[in-house]
Amino acid sequence: MKNRLKVLRAERDWSQAELAGRLDVSRQAVNAIETGKHDPSLGLAFKISRVFDMPIETIFLEEED
Amino acid sequence: MAYDPTAPSQEEQSHAYVLPWIGLAANGVLLADYTIGFGQGVDTASLAITGAMIFVTVFAHRYDDYFNGLRNVALRWGMAVIALYLFAGAVMGFLNGGNILGYWAAAGDLPDLARGNPGFMADGYLLAILSGLAYHLGFAVRRIRGTGSA
Numbered sequence: 001m002k003n004r005l006k007v008l009r010a011e012r013d014w015s016q017a018e019l020a021g022r023l024d025v026s027r028q029a030v031n032a033i034e035t036g037k038h039d040p041s042l043g044l045a046f047k048i049s050r051v052f053d054m055p056i057e058t059i060f061l062e063e064e065d
Numbered sequence: 066m067a068y069d070p071t072a073p074s075q076e077e078q079s080h081a082y083v084l085p086w087i088g089l090a091a092n093g094v095l096l097a098d099y100t101i102g103f104g105q106g107v108d109t110a111s112l113a114i115t116g117a118m119i120f121v122t123v124f125a126h127r128y129d130d131y132f133n134g135l136r137n138v139a140l141r142w143g144m145a146v147i148a149l150y151l152f153a154g155a156v157m158g159f160l161n162g163g164n165i166l167g168y169w170a171a172a173g174d175l176p177d178l179a180r181g182n183p184g185f186m187a188d189g190y191l192l193a194i195l196s197g198l199a200y201h202l203g204f205a206v207r208r209i210r211g212t213g214s215a
Contacts, residue, residue, distance in 0.1 A: 037211025
């Protein structure tokens with residue numbers, strides 16, 4: 001699954017550590033999501049949506065085959 | 066969200082990712098000790114470290130989403146080794162049974178039954194080392210290649 005986390009974070013001028021702090025996860029988790037190595041759980045996806053104040057479907061994009 | 070005074074800090078969550086690497090190194094030493102034999106001190110230290118790392122990473126439930134994803138993959142790898150080990154035992158049992166039947170049909174009496182059982186199949190210590198190693202390797206490989214939708 002693709003996501004726009006890196007772009008959204010850059011727009012707000014947040015570091016990975018800063019975003020990790022807002023999400024209560026490790027910096028490694030933010031990095032893994034940004035690089036597409038990890039798809040977050042539903043709970044974390046909702047949390048990300050709240051932090052960026054945007055709907056989930058505008059942050060996470062389904063990849064077409 | 067409610068404030069939780071016992072929740073791990075971001076730094077503590079980051080440090081957790083080091084634990085499986087320590088476990089992998091200790092597990093590797095344990096396997097080398099099993100095959101080569103370094104001596105009692107190395108044996109005890111690597112046993113303690115490997116056991117502690119597996120225990121801490123399996124039972125600590127307050128790590129973050131990504132860590133839990135990695136742990137799920139690692140547990141699958143560890144259990145897969147146990148399943149393969151047991152399955153291999155079953156295959157050898159069937160083969161041994163076939164051999165016994167063939168021997169009985171040809172010679173009319175039973176062969177030496179102890180000969181058909183390879184010793185390593187009853188070696189629980191080796192199984193523990195191998196499944197632990199698979200657990201740590203699963204963690205390491207998925208850390209490098211990603212968990213996908215874990």
